[in-house]
Amino acid sequence: MELRKFLLGAAAVGLLASPVAAEDAVKIGVITTLSGKAGYLGQDIRDGMLLAIAMEDGKLGGVPVELLVEDDGLKPGNGRQIAEKYMGDEGVKLLTGIVFSNVAGATVPDIVENGAIYVSPNAGPSNLAGEGCNENYFVVSWQNDALHEAAGAAATKLGFSKAFALAPNYQAGKDAITGFKRTFEGETVGEIYTQLDQTDFAAEMAQIRAAEPDVVFQFQPGGLGIAFLRQYQQAGLLGQIPMVLSEPSTDAVVLQAVGDAALGIHATAHWNIDFDNEANREFVAAWQETYDRPITYYASQGYDTARLIASAFAQTGGVDDIDALREALRKADFASVRGDFAFGQNQHPVQDWYLLDIVEDGNGSVKAVTNAKLLEDYGDSYAAQCEM
């Protein structure tokens, strides 16, 4: 049962965390989403961080650290409250962990105005990437739009010319379709915005079939994506109309849950489990030893965030000198599990994006295999608007 795993995991986390809770440990505040449907995202981000810390025996960059973790419940107000608690009560100068853009919107401006540093392991909303950028705000993951721009590039590269795009009717969904169309050079023959809480896509399947596109792009994060892919298969569309997906629709949890309904799909990513570099091999091995569940890219981002912080701590020895810490972070002097990594002008990543194939893994399930590089040293569309 999962309960046993949970207890083991909790014990492991407790063991990992306890020796570092020393007097001189630097506190890092993690605000993340652990409850509700998106709980696994925050959990993986946190565990990626814990893993990096454990691999250095409770330290990052030679500095003992203590990770404070709290659940924001996906409520912007709660995120803000936790940030205040960290900064005001615990004297935390370095915060991270937020999964969702709306929590970031309510929380990040307050953090950076307080003179603390925020390193995002996931959300990279556009309103903080352009004019709203800040020298104390770093994003390790990606700018939100880049995820979908990669998918658009993939559709172009694969030679498709008629695309059908679907996304939930909310900001991230609109950004997704905008992002896709920004890099897709063919024609978008249909666009559907689904309801935010919609889990049944039968109506959309029928419309896709009627529109006869040669490729489908859809953005349905988490559980929605699982439902979508399965229904795509059940509708008999899988194998008939190819699909190009951006990263959130094909994380490892989604793949495990959809199984063979994901076969043949073209996925895009900035990280995959099979990346052939030293840092990644180390990360994957450590994860598989510690946790009994699939590695998602969220975990890789949590891990990378911790490694980035470690690289900065190695230079500054901690958070006492914020200016020095900021400078050190900006250098991004660490080996990312995704290979090349640098910060752009707005302190968002400049990185490579890849095309993945979903194939059988030989154990009755499926896995993602890296096929080709799509975009090289790719930044984002908002960097130019950032004056820093």
Next chain:
Amino acid sequence: MSPLLETECLYKRFGGLVATDNVSLAVMSGEVHALIGPNGAGKSTLINQICGELHPDAGRIRLDGRDITGESAARRVHLGIARTFQITSLLEDASVRDNVALAVQACLGGNLRIWDRRAARGEIWRETSRLLESGGLDDRAQARCADLSHGEKKQLELLMAMAAHPRLMLLDEPMAGLGHGESRDMVDRLGEIRKETTILLVEHDMEAVFALADRISVLVYGRIIITGTPDEVRGHPDVREAYLGAEDAPC
């Protein structure tokens, strides 16, 4: 003498059931007009149309010559029609005094004031005390309404109706459920009230009806079969057959 209340061909049906069938009724100013009839004859439906809770399908209602058919129930109270309920309907959580005070306040006006203190409106409390005294409920003023006896509740309802200074009082079975002594008290009380207002009385207690009524209308199957003095009604053969039937002749 002109009628205070007139209904003209009031018609109301529920589904297949005709509850009031072209009822034309005139209540003279100053009289006690009793409305009798067997259960299900449509008495309460008629009362509810006069007070405005129900709207007739056809017909008109006039108060003092003025057509009030289209007026709301609340508006009719201000025009002078007050009522009591067959099953007492009070503010059960509030004290007796507060029940009366609210009725007084509703009549005095200023109900939409959001920046005054009701407790400081002396006029309300003076009138409330006067009413409580007149109804003999002043010693129960602080009691919670839900703790009152049935008879006391009936008295309280009457007081609250009186608070509106009605020209016409609709009494829906004021004696229902009362013991013999209580009924007699109620008859005495109504004898007092009739000096101040016209009364349309629905009642099964024939002793009370014949003691109080100046005129009586008999309603059967939604139709008025006769209106007349108590003696006329008592002697009317149709009434005996249709209403009194097998029962003993009244009084």
Next chain:
Amino acid sequence: MILVLEQILNGLQYGVMLFLLAAGLTLIFGIMGVINLAHGSLYMIGAFAGTWVAAHTGSFWLGLPVALTAAAVAGLLIEMLVVRRLYERDHLDQVLATFALILLFNELIVLLFGRQPIFTPLPELFSGSVQLFEGFPYPPYRLLIIATGLLVALGLWLLINRTRIGMLVRAGSTNRDMVRALGVDIRMLYTIVFGLGALLAGLAGYMAGPILAVQVGMGEQILLATFVVVVIGGVGSIRGAFVAGLALGVVDTAMRAFLPGFFRTFMEPAAADNLGAGIASMGIYLLMAIVLLIRPKGLFAPGA
């Protein structure tokens, strides 16, 4: 034409799911006067218990009885430990208590099954798609759901119109005090109805498993739509739940499918998509508001 037909089938399938949930909720609502926000949790419990067993045994059919049992047992426990103490209280206490239950169940599921969504394979027989007629493929599993929903509807109709319990249920939903006055052991009736409602919710949850994601919080998602069905149909009316469930399923599906296209005929595509999707997501609420404004008690309210 095929598109319209397909969308109607899709709407029916969504509609019977809503009906399965709403049937129990409307009875609990109508007979006991209890607002049970935790009804969605029973749906989730059925889905998790059944799917877990199905995933470990590899058999869809083995999961079914487990899902039904788990949901019914959870329902009975809720009734006996919590709801029973609240019958005499007002709606607000019931809201607070059942809201607390949602929190409890969600977190318990996280503890037991983890945060990742879990997965059931479709039964072999029903995977893929069948050609209903030339050029019209349709997933047979969805047909199975529709058939199940209709069968349950028939079963409930027989139960309510042909049995003693059904008679009590009917009497109870129109006049609670009367049933009590008859000297019927009302507690027993309440427990049975609650258990039955939970069972149907569990069935709906398990049936939804292979097409949706079985995950924490799946109950709240469908809870609101279920309440909408109950209210439109008329509180306490199974017939209302059936008609409103199917109507809402079809209307909701049709709006999602055809509104943007409709707006595109006279608007810019981007604006049309936006407006269409916006109205479609408000659709069921709009529909409920309109129905209530015309018939304040819903379509088939008992005793109205």
Next chain:
Amino acid sequence: MPRLLAALVILALFAAMPEVASAMGQSSLMTLAARILIYAMAAASLNFILGYGGMISFGHAAFFGIGSYTVGILAHHLASGEPLFGIIPGSGDMAVTLPAALLVSGIAAAIIGALSLRTGGVQFIMITLAFAQMLFFFFVALPTYGGEDGTIISSANSVPGLNMRRKATVYYFILGVATVYFLILWRLVHSSFGEVLKGIRQNERRMTAMGIPVYRYKLFAFILAGMGAGLAGALLANFLRFASPDIMHWTKSGELMIMVILGGVGSFFGPILGAAALLVLEFHLAGWSEHWQLALGAILLLVVLGGRGGINGLLARLAGGRR
């Protein structure tokens, strides 16, 4: 006057909070206190129609959100320099935004109330929920103001003579508004209208028979309550410097209702107690365990099974027991 004393004690506690918080080295207590004040205002406005008027609105967060978005939208247009609908200029002035929030939420409450109050009972619960959800989806689908991601407000609205960049100043401003608000509410509850409203909760038929047009009175109360929630929402937007649709989601309406029930339905101080209890529990439990919702659920369940009247009722019984 135990109530007056209680009120003064509560006020003194809140007034001392920034000092206490910094003395304890827990400056986040001030944030918590500010959120409690704001939520208490919103919950109290719900309690006004729910507890005093008997109208169980499950969509009250709509007005909370509308107040919040009024501030957010005015700030957005101030920043962009483009007037709303081409005529209404943006504003960052508290003297403009608060009245605007009151006005807009009042109008919204008038429309929603006028339609919803035609029903009653469970149907009223659901129709208010329906309107709130429609508004929620409307704002989620509205790209101009960030849709679901919300809109960031660059700074708190200005008040002449106050430095609203200082957190403590914003806090004291909120405390000041809340104090005035609760004083007004106290007057309102004990006014002639307040008494009529309490009568309506107990027996609408009787009130009609007294000559009170019940529908109009309920609508008036509904509008007042909507304005109260709108004011709270405007303060929240100023405090968070952020407005997003999540505060009009149905779960937020539920949260407000839970604060009212937890504190004690129809008691004046109930919503303050309820808001404080729920937010403090959330604050500490979330810091204590990631499975805090389990504990919260258990506590809420115990409270509701344990007794009637919420915390206020519990306090009353304790006070009664001691005597």
